[in-house]
Amino acid sequence: MSAVPQYITRSSVSDTAEYFRYPDEVREQFIATDDIEFRDGSRVTSLEVWDYLTQVGPVKYPNLYDNSSLYTGRLSHDVTFAFNLKNAYLSMTMHERMTKAKAQGRPIVFVQGGQSVDPYYAAGAVALRPASTGSWARGQREGLTRNQDELESRSDKQKAYNAISFEVCNSAGYEHIQEGNVPADMVAPYTALRCSDVSYGTEAHRHGPRAKEVKLLLVDYPLDHQRDKEWAIRYFADNLHRLTRSIDEQTGRKTTDDDLAREIKLHNEGRRLAIEIADLWWSADLAPTNGRDRRSLFLLGGMETHGDPVASLSLLREARRDIEKRVRQGHRTEGVLDNAARLFVCGSCVFPNDLRTEEAGGIIVGNDNHWSDITTLVNEDGDPYYELARAVLSYPYEQPLKERAGWTVDQIRKSRTDGVLFLYKWGCNTQSAIARLLVDEIKAQTGIPTIIIEDDMTRTQTEQLQNRVNSFIEMVS
Amino acid sequence: MALNALELIYKRLRERPQELVEARANGAKVVGFQAYNLPEEVIYALGLIPVRLGSGGDGDLVEVGGRYISTKNCVYVRSTVGLFAENTDPYIVNSDIVAFDATCLQTFRTAEVVQYYFNREVIILGVPRNFYLQEAHTYFAAELRHFVSRLEAISGVTLTRERLADSIALYNGIRDAIVRIYPYQATKNPAISWEQVFDVIQAGYVLDRREYLGLLESLLAELVQQRGAPVIGGEDDEARIFISGSTIPPGDKKLISIMQELGGRIVGDDLWSGLIPYVDVQIEDATLEALASAYLNRTPHGALPYLELATDRRIKRLKELITTFKANGVIYHTLRYCDPYTFKAKETKDILEKEGIPLLELHTEYAGSDFEAIRTRVEAFVEMVKLRAESEEAA
Known part of the structure; x- marks a missing residue:
């Protein structure tokens, strides 16, 4: 039996589980890093983050500290990367932070993931994508394995x-919102083609037990060359106006154009930082982080992960400096091979297990979902509703397939990808429908190998998925 | 007594593929389409031949289509892609241009797949999800103008008010005739069955529309002559079944055959391959704006989400039609991965339960492997509905 690292302890709950612990030797370095600032003006110090992660978290959420490599959500072991710890802190404190935001009078709005959340925050709401809704609900259950x-x-x-x-x-979010686990005030997602279930799921809220309490609204996303159609942009801008007016009815205030313009500036900074981080990350000879942290970091540019764009910006600014330093110093990331097979993931909202992918000699270097929105900056001059509408309708992921493939190929080339995985979840109609088409086009343009895999999004039963990913890595290596 | 017009419709259907070949040889252009909110009027008005594409019931086509689109798409979509891949269906073969609308997002994806793999000229009509808002009507009118401009370029004809008015009048006539024919199938000892009316409606997908109107008028005249005004009703112990849910396109006879075999009588439907597209179309003017609004103001397709249950016109219309046709049970037919209707199944069941109307959801696809499973469930449902009808009569 291999030696157990000192920061991994045996569980008192189960004799088979191992639990991760943040090692004391990185404490001093970590507590010297930046505070996290929040939207309400409050902040936490790195010392407070450290104490939470080492004292509070393990007791409240032992499940999150489970160290099994089978666990897709396992905490990253890159303990010298401050972003990693702070990101974990924000995830673990979702319940308490969102409960506080709600108590401060901020409407809680369910949104579709992978989309701009600028207008929701401009109107004073908190925008929660599906995973964040789940995170809030799960955060209310303590002491679980x-x-x-x-x-x-x-x-x-x-x-x-x-x-x-x-x-x-x-x-x-039906199960959490209608069951009352998450006190959402509105369900108001974009109807983008990314996920058709979100629109039908929104409709389903009309018959739930909290139907009368939860306001429903769809921000109607036109299809088919929408970015080239003036009338489509105007229509979507009208929908954005309707969205902010609906949130205003909850808050009792009026969202102005200036509010939206300010919010766009703030979110553009997040998007720009994420793009710069990606360029740095992809330029490095050696992967500057593991795949899990890369994904979390890039994703943060969408400002939708933690229900607080200011906190996200706080992390991104610091991470930008740290990644630049790591790239300059040729940082070697534990667990990632120097010559790892570089994989790009296309498709819907599922992902292989990063750790096991790395154990098999690969690393995931990029993805299209939750990235195309981040790479789309909003013009800060002119009518903010119109400019936001124009940008959102320009997401490469939502364009006609040849254009989407062209953008994906650009990302693949920038990230020096060796192979492309198209993953979709069972029951995902609109992404699965074009899986073959997209990979055929990518293959035609680049010649690199591709594979299509279906997954059922459970966190532990992933052998079917991982076996195929590992075989693919073996093939492209 | 036989209905001559009905026989003629079946005959003309058999002759139609060859007619299209000849029309194209003489310079006519055929627009094959698959859509729910595409006003056919504009295709016809431009001198193009509209033909609704798609069929069901063939598991082989589903398998072939699934090689291009995903197995997680509904069988109708896969079957459609299969039709293009096989390229032997006369209506697919004879379509010069293929048009789709974005009502159902899977249909939108079908358009992308067909364009990419089968090198077809594809035109798409965008459809708003928030169809009930004024700004959605403005958007849809602009989409329709864009769609028409592309058809004008293909046909070389400009859409004038007169052309559009003539076409609208023709289609209004078709809709009116179908709405008047339809009740005859729901009468006691009917001269025409629901299955036959269903065939008549679907014949209109491909026949020349002016000839089709003539055939409908002849059929209606025969029905009036034989039966007078329709009086809806039947035997006291009849299982009068209403069909709702996902589309049942031409060729998909599985559920209909099972119903016939087991003595359940279909007396009504709100299918988009049945009655519903012909109901409540009120075009106020011969303009694209009026046409766009009229289509959005119809009873909505299930793929367009509506967020307020109390004012949902789809539910309201469903209840009205069940009452009108004196149905005492509903079979809610859903195709696997047809989210627009599958997601509403339980909700619809709960609503109708409060009205005392039993609903059986049948979740199926085009393979024959579930034939017996469906047969057993339909048999039990028909028996239950009959028993309820008998006991209500006795009470």
Whole structure:
């Protein structure tokens, strides 16, 4: 049996589980890093973050500290990367932070992931994508092991299946919002082609137990060359106006054009930082972080992960400096081979297990979902609603397939990808529909190998997926 | 007594593929389409031949289509892609241009796949999800203008008010005739069955529309002559079944055959391959704006989400039609991965339960492997509906 690192302890709950601990030897270095600033003006110091992660977190959420490599959500072991710890802190404190925001009078709005959240925040709301909704709900359950947490989550999802359909992939947070686990005031996602279930899931809220309390609205995203059609941009801008007016009805204030313009500036900074980080990351000979941290870092540029764009910016600014330093110093990341097979993930909202991918000799260097929106900056001059509408309708992921493929090929080339995985979740109609088309076009343009895999998004039963990913790595290596 | 017009419709259907070949040889252009909110009027008004594409019931086509689009798409979509891949269906072969609308997002994806793999000229009509808002009507009118401009370029004809007015009048006539024919199938000892009316409606997908109107008028005249005004009703112990849910396109006879075999009588539907597209179309003027609004103001397709249950016109229309046709049970037919209707199944069941109307959801696809499973469930449902009808009569 291999030696157990000192920061991994045996569980008192199960004799098979191992629990991760942040090692004391990095404490001093970490507590010297920046504070996290929040939207309400409050801040936490790195010392407070450290204490939370080492004292509070392990007691409240032992499931999150489960160190099994089978656990897709396992905490990253890159403990000298301050972003990693702060990102974990923001995830773990979702419940308490969102409860506080709600108490401060901020409407809680369910949104579609992978989209700009600028207008929601401009109107004073908190925008929660599906994963964040789940994170808030799960944060209310303390002391669970990973298996217990997984069972509870499956049980939650079953409520959506019962109320809507067993073919539901994304239930628009139905199970948490209608069961009252998450006190959402509105369900108001964009209807983008990315996920059709979100629109039908939103409709399903009309028959739920909290139907009268939760306001429903769809921000209608036109299709088919929408960015080239003036009338489509105007229509989407009208929908954005309707969105902010609806949130205003909750807050009792009036969102002005200046509010939106200010918010766009703030979110553009996040998007720019993420793009700069990606360019740095991809330029490095050696991967400056592991795949899990790369994904979290790039994703943060969308400002939608933690329900607080100011906190996200705080992390991004610091991470930008740290990544630049790592790239300059030729940092070697533990667990990642120097010559790892570089994979790019296309498709819907599922991902392989980064750790096991790295154990097999690969690393995921990029993805299209939750990235195309971030790479689309909003023009800061002119009518902010119109400019935001124009930008959102320009997301490469939502363009006609040849254009989407062209953008994806650009990302693949920038990231020096060796192979492309197209993943989609069981029941995902609109992304699965074009899986073959997209990879055929990518293959035609680049000649690099591709594979299409279906996944069921459970956190532990991933062998079917991982076996295929590992074989693919072996092939492209 | 036989209905001559009905026989003629079946005959003309058999002759139609060859007619299209000849029309194209003489310079006519055929617009094959698959859509729910595409006003056919504009295609016809430009001198183009509209033909609705798509069929069901063939598991082989589903398998072939699934090689290009995903197995997680509904079987109708896969079957459609299969039709293009096989390229032997006369209506697919004879389509010069292929048009789709974005009502159902899977149909939108079908358009992309067809364009990419089968090198077809594809035109798409965008459809708003928030169809009930004024700004959505403005957007849809602009989309329709864009769509028409592309058809004008293909046909070499400009859409004038007169052309559009003539076409609208023709289609209004078709809609009116279908709405008047439809109740005859729901009467006691009907002269025409629901299955036959269903065939008549679907014949209109491909026949020349002016000839089709003539055939409908002849059929209606025969029905009036034989039966007078329709009086809806049947035997006391009848299982009068209403069909709702996902589309049942031409060729998909599985559920209909099972119903016939087991003595359940279909007396109504709100299918988009059945009655519903012909109901409540009020075009106020011969303009594209009026046409766009009229289509959006119809009973909505399930793929367009509506967020307020109390004012949902789809539910309201469903209840009205069930009452009108004196149905005492509903079979809610859903195709696997047809989210627009599958997601509403339980909700619809709960609503109708409060009205005392039983609903059976049948989740199926085009393979024959579930034939017996469906048969068993339909048999039990029909028996239950009959028993309820008998006991209500006795009470």
